[in-house]
Amino acid sequence: MGSFSLFGATPQVLFDDASGRVTYLPDVVPAATAQAWFEQLFEGIAWRGGRRMMYEREVDVPRLRAHFDLDDPALPAPLPEALGAVRAMVDAPFTSVGLNLYRDEHDSVAPHNDKLEDLVRGHPIALLSLGATREMVIRAKRPPRRVLHLDLAAGSLLLMDYASQFHYDHGIPKQRAPMGPRISLAFRVRPTLRMDETPPPADPGTA
């Protein structure tokens, strides 16, 4: 249930109350490993652009993305290793990883909460950061509008629990100063289709 190991990095609990819990764990992955993983993913992933509707107009999603199910037998390196590093810190049965590539300071993700229908209740979202440090803004949806600005450094893990998605938006704002590329890996426990919801075939013995 989103508990984390106390070995390795020292967790910084940013808040932990009725509105949810958000924890930052620096240096979950050593700097050299984080850099190697960044380069492998930057070169090796078939990054996709995207389009979305904004004010009744279609615009580019301001970053590149990719997605994998974690049980994919062709899960590309270094995603299995990255999953291992995350699982060493977080006891949650992650099933999916969403990748974001922020090419430079112009790329961003608008304030949002992760879609609750894509998450299994009670499990956290784990964001592993690689590449350039980028600022994340976490803002309460309702007054008093607590706002947190935090730097997500390479090799760090940010854990946002399920409850926090009801009460806070998070985003990566555009910057004015030039920035190198950053990749984030968003590990989630997604609901699977319940195969057991279809009625079982009639038992021939009782027909």
Ligand SMILES: O=C(O)CCC(=O)C(=O)O
């Ligand atoms: O890049 C990040 O750290 C945030 C990504 C994010 O919020 C998402 O993928 O839903």
Ligand SMILES: [Fe+2]
């Ligand atoms: Fe998100």
